Amino acid sequence: MHISLEGRNAIITGSTKGIGLAAAKGLAAAGGSVVVNGRTQEAVDEAVMAVRKMAPDAGIRGVAADLGTAEGCQALVDAIPECDILVNNVGIFGPEDFFDVPDSEWQRFFDINVMSGVRLSRAYLPGMEKRNWGRVVFLSSESGLNIPTEMIHYGFTKTAVLSVARGLAKRMSATGVTVNSVLPGPTLSDGVGAMLKESAEKRGVSMEQVGQEFVRKMRPSSIIQRIASVEEVANMIVYACSEQASATTGAALRVEGGIVDSIA
CATH class of the missing domain: 1.10.10 (Arc Repressor Mutant, subunit A)
Incomplete structure (x- = not known):
């Protein structure tokens, strides 16, 4: 199977390192034009160079914006008004006992892990619908199904992401736009x-x-x-963004090595 994203424009949030950077490289290698995002210009510039090194012929841009705020999300939309592919990857995690997590930290996790994807999907999905083609991928986690006792505040955000993605897939029914979640371990x-x-x-x-x-x-x-390697997770993201994944929508695509003990 040859995946080609020629002519497609992709935004990958939180893509200066880790899974996000691997996804940016994978989408660029498949011929897509890629927008890299991070909080600082320095990190964004380094990531742009890393993606360009792997895919020198791809169109690559970078936008520095803190997507944990409504203002940061709007700054990204202002810089890149349209896209064909949106990978809502930005997220934070960290172990902390439930009884030690203050309201402010619950809110911070929710704003970054959930609301960034909500805001950007709200901005970009109408354009995808008008063009009768689009791909949106949310990065959830096996922790959204197996809530870790040491990171309840994190697990809950990843469960929320699954709900948003599934609901949006149904909202975009019969439009040529697919919405899926990817669940790394x-x-x-x-x-x-x-x-x-x-x-x-x-x-x-x-x-x-x-x-x-x-x-x-x-x-x-x-x-x-x-x-798992970041490339193994990115491979699933690239597939979910491809033409070949046209009948895959509303799905929770697991790349967690079989941690979730379920056949469905």
């Missing part, structure tokens, strides 16, 4: 990689071993029994 992003590297160096073992131990302890139901 533990993934070797920059932050996780730094954590594993520090632990591996202290113990004198490989990162692979530390990663396997982490999965077996924290996500013992994993079938692959390892951490």
